[in-house]
Amino acid sequence: MDMLCVKNLSISFGGLHAVDSFSITIKKGELYGLIGPNGAGKTTVFNLLTGVYKPDMGQIFLDGKNITGLSTIEINKAGIARTFQNIRLFKNMSVLDNVKCGLHNKYKYSSLAGIFRLPSYFKTEKMMNEEAYDILKVFDLDKEADTLASNLPYGKQRKLEIARALATGPKLLLLDEPAAGMNPAETEELMETIKLIREKYGVTILLIEHDMKLVAGICEKIFVLNFGIELANGLPQDVLNNPEVIKAYLGE
Amino acid sequence: MADYIRKISKNTRSNLITVGTIILIYLACQVLIGAGMMSFLMKGLLMQFCYYGMLAISLNLTVGILGELSLGHAGFMCIGAFTGAFFSKCMINVIQNTFIRFSLALLVGALSAAVFGVIIGVVVLRVRGDYLAIVTLAFGEIVKNVLNALHIGIDSDGFHAAMGAGKLELKEGGTMIIDGAQGIIGIPRNSTFTISVIFLILTYIIISNLVNSRSGRAIMAIRDNRIAAESVGIDVTKFKILAFTISATFAGLAGVIYAHNINTLESSKFGYNMSIMILVFVVLGGIGNIRGSMISAVILTLLPEYLRFLKNYRMLIYAIVLIVMMIFNWSPACIKWRKEHSIKDAAFRLAKKVFKARKEA
Structure with missing residues (x-):
């Protein structure tokens, strides 16, 4: 069962082929790593998958449904959620409200119900709070629920961003360098959390990472991108020992 | 739980x-x-507190909650004031019941301001930051100047409208409703202190409930990070327009109340100065702080009146007081000092002392 199937995805900015004929198939429940040197086009792939950029060519299928060319909002509704390389939290809102923003489309009531405090407001808010607390507990953030997001330490901000993405109920979760800026202990903890959410929510994950320990430790398959072109794709031990990959990463 | x-x-x-x-x-x-x-002065100010409070709260929705700087809030107020007053003036002999007529005037004013809120809201989607400030500033000035030149009269043939003075020729027995720079004269004075307070409370409850709901969270999410808001499926277009429309609606309502509190409604009152004044209320009360907006609207309406004894130096001192208040309210050092010397703590310590003394006695 394919969760994500991408065929010949390409985009150019001016004369630069940022991503060229990118094809990948991710099975349901898989944990896929996307690696490559700086400027390889990894984040561009994420931006293409989430509709931030429209591809020049190629097609994206999510769970059998063609989502090519849809807007970011529609793609999120279809089931792709993401985090960002440079953390993008709702800084002036509480931790709880950040997660509740993630639940925006799962629990709905009209603006009028909110303004006039109709019964649907209380009922839905209660369900939202319950689910938001459940998600926060998974990330061990429930004690900080009322803290402003900007006041959280760095590692927890990264976690909160994953929690918010998870709250949208995605089928596929895209993590853009989740361990960036973390110390080894925090990275270790993050690996545990990623494993946990996979089991608990049955979500398929595609992650970009530079921390080879993390990538080798948890990814089931690895895709290597270099100058927008596929360099290698397969099981971790094969990919990481591939001389082409070592050359691209470490130089000759 | x-x-x-x-x-x-x-x-x-x-x-x-x-x-x-x-x-x-x-x-x-x-x-x-x-x-x-x-005092007579104070009585006259009571209603001003209410409609300036409403204006400050509604602008805070745009500036504080949506995070877009709007310099044309007086424009929405102006639209509400003129359409509401126009309606009352036309219907003064048709609808005899004051309550029904004034209610309808409020509705008309609020709705027409809302329509312009939607229009400006659509523009807001295309521009951001400084550019948005310029667009809204232009909007306010356009509204003011159009109404300054607009003449609408009624005679036995029906309504007639013209831009510019002296272009409108009415038949015998016709009356001028909007007379250009002279504005609308003889609006029934239906606004009372009670009505104004009711609408102030209504504005407060509606906007504060909105902020603390799903829609309010969506609006704040857009303010904090638009790209992230889109990534979690929040419809940026919809909620931006929603915030702008609600903000404009309440400015329009405040305008209708304002118009029915005075005899002569002139468009020149709704210029740039008025928009800036409302913005000052919002900034001093705290951006995003709805209660603060009301309090600062009251204080800053009172202040110039009580500084009248200073005669020519009045506005100079007003500006200085404003700066001092701003520093006292928002400078980190002052916030720290206030925390260390808070009234609550002092009262608590005093109570403790009294309690202790009594115990010893």
């Missing part, structure tokens, strides 16, 4: 406290008026 129940009731509780305080102040004012102890 208990946390979120407390959270919901915390918001409701703070609303109740605020509304209760407004009602208490209102009752106190009524007692003072009844006892003849309120």
Whole structure:
């Protein structure tokens, strides 16, 4: 069962082929790593998958449904959620409200119900709070629920961003360098959390990472991108020992 | 589990406290008026507090909650004021019941301001930051200047409209409703202090409830990070327009109340200065702080009146007081000092001392 199937995805900015004929198939429940040197086009792939950029060519299928060319909002509704390389939290809102923003489309009531405090407001808010607390507990953030997001330490901000993405109920979760800026202990903890959410929510994950320990430790398959072109794709031990990959990463 | 129940009731509780305080102040004012102890000046200011409060709260929705700087809030107020007053003037002999006529005038004013809110909201989607400020500033000035040149009259043939003075020729027996720079004269003075207070409370409750709901969270998410908001499926277009429209609607309502409190409604009152003044209320009260907007609207309406004894130096001193208040309210050092010397703590210490002394005795 394919969760994500991408065929010949390409985009150019001016004369630069940022991503060229990118094809990948991710099975349901898989944990896929996307690696490559700086400027390889990894984040561009994420931006293409989430509709931030429209591809020049190629097609994206999510769970059998063609989502090519849809807007970011529609793609999120279809089931792709993401985090960002440079953390993008709702800084002036509480931790709880950040997660509740993630639940925006799962629990709905009209603006009028909110303004006039109709019964649907209380009922839905209660369900939202319950689910938001459940998600926060998974990330061990429930004690900080009322803290402003900007006041959280760095590692927890990264976690909160994953929690918010998870709250949208995605089928596929895209993590853009989740361990960036973390110390080894925090990275270790993050690996545990990623494993946990996979089991608990049955979500398929595609992650970009530079921390080879993390990538080798948890990814089931690895895709290597270099100058927008596929360099290698397969099981971790094969990919990481591939001389082409070592050359691209470490130089000759 | 208990946390979120407390959270919901915390918001409701703070609303109740605020509304209760407004009602208490209102009752106190009524007692003072009844006892003849309120000065004529103060009586005239009471309604100003209310509609400036409404304007400040509604602008705070745009500036504080949506995070877009708007310099044309007086424009929405102007539209509400003119359409509401126009309606009242036309219907003065048709609808005899004051309550129904004024209610309809409020509705007309609010709706027409809302329509312009949607239009400006659509523009807002294309521009951001400084550019948005310029667009809204231009909007306010356009509204003011169009109404300054607009002449609408009625005679036996029906309505006639023209731009510019002296272009409108009415038949015998016709009356001028909007007379260009002279504006609308003879609007029925239907606004009362009670009505204004009711609408102030309504504005407060509606906007504070909106902010503390799903839609409010979406609006704040857009303010904090538009790209992230889109990534979690929040419809940026919809909620931006929603915020702008609601903000404009309440500015329009405030305008109708304003128009029915004075005899002559002139468009020149709704210029750039008025928009900036409302913005100053919002900034001093705290961006995003809805209760603060009301308080600062009251203080900054009172201040120039009480500085009248300074004659020519009045506005100079007003500016200085404004700067001092701004520093006292928002400078980190002052916030720290206030925290260390808070009235609550002092009262607590005093109570403790009294209690201790009594115990010893």
